[in-house]
Amino acid sequence: MPTAPDDERVALSAFGRRVRELRKELGLSQEELADRADLHRTYVGSIERGERNVALINIHRLAKALGVPPGDLL
Amino acid sequence: MPTAPDDERVALSAFGRRVRELRKELGLSQEELADRADLHRTYVGSIERGERNVALINIHRLAKALGVPPGDLL
DNA sequence: ATGTGACTTGGAGTCCGTT
């Protein structure tokens, strides 16, 4: 997202870092998390790198796969 | 979102209800909230009706406009 | 096992209007 303002890119990065953090706590690979959340492996990767402006439904899928309430990801 | 599974549409509706709830607490119209969040009037309306799969950046914008942490909206 | 660039497609998001 090259055109997004700074603070908005920061929000995406923070979200990605949080996902990665929780995933590692569970000892999962990106691929395993992707399978649990019914998402693509490379898509999860790009989310963790803060490159994606993830929408609500996928936030819920990730939260469920990570075993936390959705609000915990932001 | 006609193709989305039930529980995912429920998640969108819950989000919309929460936005409407907080907006009314502040005594704002949809248009005033839209202006504060730098979103379009009709878009905020459709979000409140649970018709939109809102993306992360717009969740942040709405949260900011409503004066709550983003996690409070989900 | 993860990063990355490129790609297509569906839907996010805008703008015009009427009810």
Added chain:
DNA sequence: AAACGGACTCCAAGTCACA
């Protein structure tokens, strides 16, 4: 003030080949 529709633009979603 809000719901809703049509027509549009552009980006999120989802996948792939390759590093």
